[in-house]
Amino acid sequence: MAQENAEKNRLIALASEQAYNAVLITDADFDGGGPFIVHCNPAFCQMTGYTREALIGRPPKILQGPDTDMEVIASLKQALTQRTFWEGSTINYRNDGQAYVVNWNVSPVFNENNELTNFVSVQQDITSHVKAEKERETLIKALNQANDPVVITDEKEHIVFVNAAFEKLTGYHKEEVLGQTPAILNSGEQDAAFYRNLWQSLEKNQPFQARFINRRKDGSRYYVEQSIAPVQDEHGRCTHYISTSWQVDDIVEREKVLYAMASEDKLTGLLNRRAGDEALATAYRRWRDEHCPLSIIICDIDHFKHVNDTYGHLAGDRVIQHIAKALKEQVRPGDPVIRWGGEEFMVVIHAPQVTAVNLAERLRNAVSVLEDDEVGRVTLSLGVAEVMPGESVEQLLGRADGALYRAKSNGRNMTMHASGQ
Incomplete structure (x- = not known):
């Protein structure tokens, strides 16, 4: 048994000497300013700057200084007298007077007769951790402000x-x-x-x-x-x-106002030709990048020259306004409706040609039932085209214009769609 205890003590001492954390062992003598240090490992000496010889026989309070939290020390003393485990942290001082933050725990040690013989403390220098936490708190405070x-x-x-x-x-x-x-x-x-x-x-x-x-x-x-x-x-x-x-x-709202001033057709409130070119280019890029279908509808008011010549330009402007309103009411929000020319309009729609043709017919019917008090009823001719693989915007416009021309040539007030390439 004695040999087993000796081997056990040897292993404990060896583990303490090689431990990464600082280890301190004191006696349990509270008289005369104790307990007193009876053992410390190299990690403890390195942390405190004291040699082992300078520490043995002295109380751990030699590490305390002006910024040591005495409430923490009082809590420690109470735990020691009650023979219970304790853990805490405060500021201690090295041999050269430099402060450091230590976190440590203390456990009572009892012999086989349940008599208190020692206290063993495992300690760690957490100065860098505390500094990092303070820097983090400062950064968070700054970011929150x-x-x-x-x-x-x-x-x-x-x-x-x-x-x-x-x-x-x-x-x-x-x-x-x-x-x-x-x-x-x-x-x-x-x-x-x-x-x-x-x-x-x-x-x-x-x-x-x-x-x-x-x-x-x-x-x-x-x-x-x-x-x-x-x-x-x-x-x-x-x-x-x-x-x-x-x-x-606020900036976006101002930009919208300026954009509307620059892009809106003054007579109808639709997009003007410049803004229409941009809208068509944007839709074309989306078709190219996302491979979603794209069609255009070009509309032209039938016999509009006759309206202007017979009833005057004010009546002609009024007819254009009525038709623009009817077109806008038939399309989906977000689908560009453009005053493409004097009496010509364009609708840009992300849909296949069959859907665009159905929409064109709705537009034609919506206009055909309008009646101006002076001019009476007017009609639309419409050309529809869907962009083909590899086709440019200019080619798409050309095919839609061709379809519109056929609608005009075949009697007006009708919708024609473009054939493929």
Whole structure:
């Protein structure tokens, strides 16, 4: 038995000497300022700057100083006198007077007769950890005081931080979005190409900046200029993404007013020819990138020269206004209706030709029942064409114009569609 105990004690001493954490053992003598140190390992000496010889026989309170939290020490003493386990942290001081933050636990040691003989303490210098936490708290405080929203996600896009400005702008509390992805803000009003460009940039570890149309918790829409940048570790590996944004609703409203002034036909309120060219080009790019069908309808008022010559230009303008209103009422919201020329209109629709022909017939019928008090009824001729593979915008327009010409030639007040290439 004695040999077994000796081997056990040898192993315990060996483990203590080689332990990564600092280990301190004191006696259990509370008289004369004790307990007193009876053993400390090399890690403890390295942490405190004291040699083992300078520590043995002295009380651990030699490590205390002006910033040591005496409430923590009082709690420790109470646990020692009650012979219970204790854990805590405070500021201690090295041999050279330098302060450090220590976290330690103390356990009582009893012999085979259940008599208290020692206390063993395992300690760790957590100064760098506390400093990092303070820096983190300072950073979070600064971000929360920022006026603009900040979002941080991990590399899998899960939100790990939002600041107070984000909560105020979106209506979401941070508890609701942590672990979610920024897709909860997606309004659905930006196409796949937009997000494809975003991820192409981020996958190259390049920042991405654009105007986003986002959605609040209550469903309302808002605009932000948003910048998203990858955060890389020392090995160049992306670990997080940080997004900063600023609200631009006022700017967008002003831009809309200016755009309307520049793009709206003054007589009808439809898109003018310049804006119509842009709308058609945008629709063509969507057809090319997303492979969704695209058709156009070109309409022309029959015998409009006769209307102007007989009733005057004011009557002619009034007829154009009536027809523009009828056309706008028949199409889907978002489908461009354009005043393409004097008495000519165009509708751009993402649909196959058969759908566009049906719409053209509805347009023709809606106009045919209109009646002006002075001019009476007027009619439309319409040409329809769907863009073909490899076809340019100019070729598409040419085929729709050809269909319109056939409708005019065949008696007017009808719809004709273009043949394929």
